[in-house]
């Protein structure tokens with residue numbers, strides 16, 4: 001299997017978001033969880049998205065995992081590798097976007113790497129290096145309260161500069177709007193001055209098509225699904241792939257029960273839970289009890305186990321920012337986050353053990369922990385439920401075929417959970 005495009009995603013929801021965009025834009029795509037075992041039968045595809053869980057781990061660990069994935073993708077023929085980061089640039093001053101991008105750049109022989117988290121379809125735009133989320137700058141958006149990576153600076157040139165020793169530059173909208181030749185000239189100029197990472201403005205899909213075209217001429221880029229769109233369209237235009245991906249067959253029905261597990265504390269997820277409460281049984285976990293012992297997990301499994309045969313159930317750890325900060329001040333940010341992820345992943349796995357085969361997980365880290373515990377090796381990409389969230393069909397897992405939706409915390413409309421289950425039959 002020789003592939004045209006490789007990607008390394010820093011979390012699993014981000015990976016399915018990108019795989020969705022690539023599929024919608026004509027690339028036959030598979031999402032693997034880590035580097036797949038050689039014994040796993042993967043379909044013939046144009047693009048592979050390797051999902052890693054490296055967004056919030058120490059930078060050195062992220063670098064090691066990403067460079068190993070890059071080698072695997074190159075070995076399978078990928079001429080270009082996109083490092084898929086969050087469209088809200090989730091990271092801390094210690095990394096990981098800068099360190100991983102520079103390590104991938106070094107592995108590919110240097111140059112200037114194009115970086116843009118723009119994803120206009122979900123309201124993420126970049127202007128003069130500043131990231132906007134809907135109508136707000138990043139630092140004024142709900143991302144200022146993210147439990148693991150609170151974002152307090154919208155200026156991405158500054159954010160990246162704090163993460164690396166390399167020089168960071170800007171390709172501004174004027175150069176991009178002038179078309180590929182002008183944008184390429186700007187990238188070349190930055191490279192000759194020693195810039196290792198060039199943040200690129202992008203507001204409309206047209207800008208991302210321009211960026212995709214010039215990124216494809218280089219070995220590495222860093223961005224969100226918007227850049228994926230640009231790369232996919234550039235590949236289709238180049239005639240290197242057939243552009244004939246179809247997603248419908250993926251949602252062939254599976255037998256079993258349905259459940260929703262939420263660990264995202266994002267504003268969109270909190271709203272979706274409120275709406276779900278009107279039509280499904282929702283269990284709100286007590287985060288403090290989750291951290292302090294196994295009783296809350298056992299109680300949740302029993303509560304859900306009693307109800308799943310009657311219809312979908314929702315189990316949520318999610319809480320509003322004030323509650324999250326109270327818990328974090330008591331137990332620490334990482335400790336509480338990871339303890340809750342572990343708890344929600346155990347609940348997810350136990351429900352699958354009890355016959356759940358359609359599973360929606362809300363939250364990137366939450367999804368990563370659940371998919372790891374379920375030991376799912378890969379996903380085929382089905383139709384889109386909401387921008388950035390496709391239906392996924394499992395490949396090679398011990399439980400047999402399952403349908404999943406891994407929802408990035410901030411994605412989806414108010415009725416996302418019902419909409420997802422409706423598409424998963």
Ligand SMILES: Nc1ncnc2c1ncn2[C@@H]1O[C@H](COP(=O)(O)OP(=O)(O)O)[C@@H](O)[C@H]1O
Nearest residue numbers: 147264266317319337340341363364365366409
């Ligand atoms: N009530 C809570 N208090 C503190 N942290 C929580 C709570 N509920 C969930 N979390 C943690 O918050 C983090 C949410 O991150 P994630 O799952 O990536 O969601 P998102 O996609 O919204 O970023 C996880 O580490 C999760 O375990």
Ligand SMILES: O=C(O)[C@@H](O)C(=O)COP(=O)(O)O
Nearest residue numbers: 013014017086087364408409
């Ligand atoms: O690019 C995006 O916004 C998403 O694909 C993504 O990575 C979101 O991260 P989580 O909210 O942590 O799932």
